[in-house]
Amino acid sequence: MGSWAESAATNGDGGGAMSGAGTPERRLRRAVTEEDKGRRRHEIIEAAKSTFSAKGFHATTVADVARAAHLSYGSVYWYFDSKDALFHALMETEARALRSSIQEALAAPPAGAGAGAPLREAVQATFRFFERDRASAKLLFRDAYALGDHFEEHLFGIYEGFVGDVEEVVVEAMDAGMIIDLPPRMVAFSVAALIGQIAQRxxxxxxxxxxxxxxxxxxxxxxxxxxxxxxxxxxVGPGDPGRTGAGGEPGESGGPLI
Amino acid sequence: MGSWAESAATNGDGGGAMSGAGTPERRLRRAVTEEDKGRRRHEIIEAAKSTFSAKGFHATTVADVARAAHLSYGSVYWYFDSKDALFHALMETEARALRSSIQEALAAPPAGAGAGAPLREAVQATFRFFERDRASAKLLFRDAYALGDHFEEHLFGIYEGFVGDVEEVVVEAMDAGMIIDLPPRMVAFSVAALIGQIAQRxxxxxxxxxxxxxxxxxxxxxxxxxxxxxxxxxxVGPGDPGRTGAGGEPGESGGPLI
DNA sequence: GCCGGTCAAATGACCCATCAGTCGGTTGAC
DNA sequence: GTCAACCGACTGATGGGTCATTTGACCGGC
Incomplete structure (x- = not known):
């Protein structure tokens, strides 16, 4: 999103850059400096994000991405070697964003005290990240598994990094005697799994x-x-202590709460 | 009738029916009765299971499936309207198998007592089911999400059924006061998520x-x-009570346990 | 300020491999 | 002899990737 505004500024034509999808688009200013090129690359990744998210990897053609990026077909190949390479770049970008989003939440002073406070912050940050951009989260953290060994490895690596981050917190808490002594990686994975699945849901x-x-x-x-x-x-949390976390739900009835 | 024996016999090569992939296969006996056709249909689904599992949905061609089923390309279309329809049939079959596998485990007398005993049986049955045929479990209960709206809906339905089953158990346990009173569907989903993810892992x-x-x-x-x-x-369980479930692991060190 | 040369960014028509699905023909069980 | 199971060559569409060509930002000379 932000990059549009940026590129629009660089583009020169003030104001009505927000045109409809089908209209013949004003040609973008040619990228000259390294900074320009980095920005253009980023624009393509953003375009890829929205098109891949909307249609899925296989159903999206490179032409679709090019169109969304207001570039010609061939230009995409000027910046990326292949459709796969583009998708890898997208995965990388999003993984980095998620990670930093969580770390930011962990760094902020926790609202509340006790064993659960930092955990709660991190969990909440994850949910927020996912709900901020549902389609792409879905694409990148679930669908990408099915795209073949190549992507699966990449995604697995990302996931491992995530579990590793959780593990650090877990080990710390264990050493402090705040949680029970269980195999930390297993605990970390379970935590990550639960959070991830609920976020997906x-x-x-x-x-x-x-x-x-x-x-x-x-x-x-x-x-x-x-x-x-x-x-x-x-x-955990500031809510009423005696009851569930489900904010004053009538309870009992088995209605779909999640 | 003994039509199993018949088809095996007609199939010719006694014993070594498990031939290599590439070898020109003896032609199968033509399916005549409804029972024959059902069996042939099932053979195709099995072939689909192994090829889709090995290569993924998109990378598998109908020709691959036909080859694995020892049938011609066109014959697959005699039994299934399209590649998609075939995959739906496969999903259906596997979902049914998983469900009955779990219900079987729940029906059997639980080894142990307490709140956790039936839960433990069900969880274990799920793990066993997944590890019995890793590739297809992976394909059907994870990858299928990425195959487009059509399959996603189907898979979502299967998952909902699974969660529903869990919910029944949860509600029962809640009513009996064995577990804490939380929104049951949320609990059920969390349980399903945790089990599912670990099984995937x-x-x-x-x-x-x-x-x-x-x-x-x-x-x-x-x-x-x-x-x-x-x-x-x-x-829970018969193991030593004081320590983790990770069977005599040295513990402490953060090595990858799962 | 203008001009023409340079080179990399950008273009999009084209090529070609891949495959889902069709269909006219063949065959074997009854 | 009949008919439905079975066959497999063919077709049409699709889409990734290439490449010869065009464009335009910049620069150095005047």
């Missing part, structure tokens, strides 16, 4: 719940488990 | 752990959570 079905509420639920489940607890252990 | 990376051990871990995590518990609550 929220992409597809609108549960109508705030990211924070769901984050509370997840953190509570992870920390306390499902067994009833007789000693009034308080739940 | 086990497809790709060999953790060297028994399905039972991992099932113990998952159930323990789901029931007790990660917080340390001061009152010697025993863990």
């Amino acid at each position: 929220r992409i597809v079905t609108d549960d109508g719940l705030e990211a924070g509420v769901v984050a509370d639920f997840v953190v509570s489940l992870l920390l306390y488990g499902l067994l009833p607890r007789s000693f009034g252990q308080s739940r | 086990r497809i790709v990376t060999d953790d060297g752990l028994e399905a039972g051990v991992v099932a113990d871990f998952v159930v323990s995590l789901l029931l007790y959570g990660l917080l340390p518990r001061s009152f010697g609550q025993s863990r």
Whole structure:
């Protein structure tokens, strides 16, 4: 999004750069400097993101991407060696964005205290990231698995990095005696799996719940488990302690909450 | 009738029916009865399962399937309207198999007692199902998402059914006061997500752990959570109570356990 | 300020491999 | 002899990747 404005500025023609899809587009200013080229590259990646997200990898043609980027077919190949290479670049970009989004959330002062506070922040950040751009999250963190060994490896690497980040937090918490002593990687993976799946789910079905509420639920489940607890252990988060994280839901009835 | 024997016999080459891929195959006996045709249909689905699993949906051609089924290209279209229809049939078959595999496990007398016993059985059955045929589980319960809206809907339906099954168990347990009172569908989905993701993970990376051990871990995590518990609550399963489910691992070190 | 030369960015018609699906022909079980 | 299972060559469409050509930003000389 931001890049459009940027390129529009560079483009020179003030104002009505936002034209309809089908209209013959004003030709973009030729990229000259390295900075220009980096920006153009980024524009193509953004175009790829929206078209791939909308139609899926296989159903999207390079021509589609070119059109969305307001470039000719051949120009895409000037910046990327192949359709695959373009997709790899897109994966890289998005993975970096997700990671930094989470780390940002972790760095910020946690709202609340206790074992769950940083975890809650990270979980919430993940949900937010996914819901900010549902289509591309879906494409990149789920569909990409099915695109063949090449992409699968890449995605697996990204996922491993994510699990590794979680593992660090887990080990720290274990050393501090804040959580039980279990194989950390297994714990980390389980945490990542749960978060990831729920984030995915929220992409597809609108549960109508705030990211924070769901984050509370997840953190509570992870920390306390499902067994009833007789000693009034308080739940995570600032909400009322006695009840679930599902924000004053009537409860009981088995309606689709997520 | 003994038509199995018949078809095997007509098939000719006694015993070594498992021939290499490329060898010119003896022509199959023509399917005549409805039963024959059902069997032939099933053969094609099996062939589809192995080829799709090996190469992925898009990379597999109908010719590949035909070859694997020892049929001609055109014959596949005698039994299925399109490549898509074939894949839908395959999904249907596998989903049914998974479901009945789990229900079978739930029906069997649980080994152990307590809240976790049936859950543990079901989890273990799921893991076993996935590891019995890794490639096709991967294809059908993960990759199929990326194949376009049509397949996604189908897969989503299957998944919903799965979650629904879990939900029944959850509601039952809640009513009995065995687990905490949370929105049941959310709980069910979380359980399904965790199980599903770990099963997926086990497809790709060999953790060297028994399905039972991992099932113990998952159930323990789901029931007790990660917080340390001061009152010697025993863990689920027959293993040693004090320590993790990871079967005598040296522990501590952050090595990849899963 | 103008001009023509240079070279890389940008273009899009074209090439060609791939495959889903068709159809007229063949065959074997009854 | 009949007819439906079976066959496989063919077709038409699609789309990734190439490349000869065009364009335009910049520069140095005047």
